[in-house]
Structure formats: structure tokens, C-alpha cells
Amino acid sequence: MWGKTQNSGQICIAPDYVLCSKIVQERFIHYVDKALKEFFNDRAKTTDDYGRIVSIKHFDRVTNMLKNQKIAIGGHSDPQDLFIHPTRTDRRKS
Numbered sequence: 535m536w537g538k539t540q541n542s543g544q545i546c547i548a549p550d551y552v553l554c555s556k557i558v559q560e561r562f563i564h565y566v567d568k569a570l571k572e573f574f575n576d577r578a579k580t581t582d583d584y585g586r587i588v589s590i591k592h593f594d595r596v597t598n599m600l601k602n603q604k605i606a607i608g609g610h611s612d613p614q615d616l617f618i619h620p621t622r623t624d625r626r627k628s
Contacts, residue, residue, distance in 0.1 A: 535569040539620050544588055563622065567607050570620050578619050579612065586616040593618065 537547040554562055570578070578584040587593040593616050600609060600621060608621035 535566055535573065535620075539570070539573060539584065544585070544592075563606055566622055570607065574620075579610070579615070579617050584620075587618055588616075590616065 537545070538549055540548065552562065574581055574584055587596060590613065593611070593613060596618055597611050597613075600611075600623065604624040606622045606624040608619040610619040611617060
């Protein structure tokens with residue numbers, strides 16, 4: 535999570551996905567949420583420790599990818615501030 539949240543994920547060490555078994559998935563989501571709370575104390579938008587998206591073009595690109603997704607963690611955004619909360623979509627198959 536540290537690598538993914540550096541510079542709002544706009545860095546070469548930001549992983550795009552995690553492969554895990556269904557058995558591990560729920561536990562993994564729990565620990566992702568726990569790590570984000572440790573990093574930002576539910577204050578990602580107001581802390582100086584969490585960056586912003588580099589431009590409105592990229593803000594729109596990322597928020598468009600989140601449309602019609604089931605959000606497991608985060609999902610909040612603010613175009614005025616180019617802020618996108620650390621977000622995890624739920625891509626589990628039904």
C-alpha cells in the first residue's frame with residue numbers, strides 16, 4: 535500500500551493489482567483498509583502526506599475508470615482539488 539499511495543499512485547513502483555486466492559481476498563481487503571487508516575487516519579484529503587492527481591485530464595481519466603465499478607474502499611473524489619481518495623474496486627466475480 536505504501537508504493538500504491540505514493541504520489542497518489544502516479545509513480546513507477548505503484549502496483550496495479552494483487553493476485554490472490556479467494557480464500558485470502560477478504561483478509562487482504564481488511565488489511566488494505568487497515569493500512570490506509572494507519573497512513574492517513576481517514577484524513578487523506580486534508581493531510582499533506584497524500585498527493586493530488588497531476589492534471590484535470592488525468593483526474594477525469596481515473597474517475598471515469600471508477601464509474602460503474604463496485605467500490606470496496608474509498609472512491610471519494612474532488613475535481614476542484616484534483617483529489618481521489620485511495621480506492622479499491624471489488625472485481626470479484628459473482
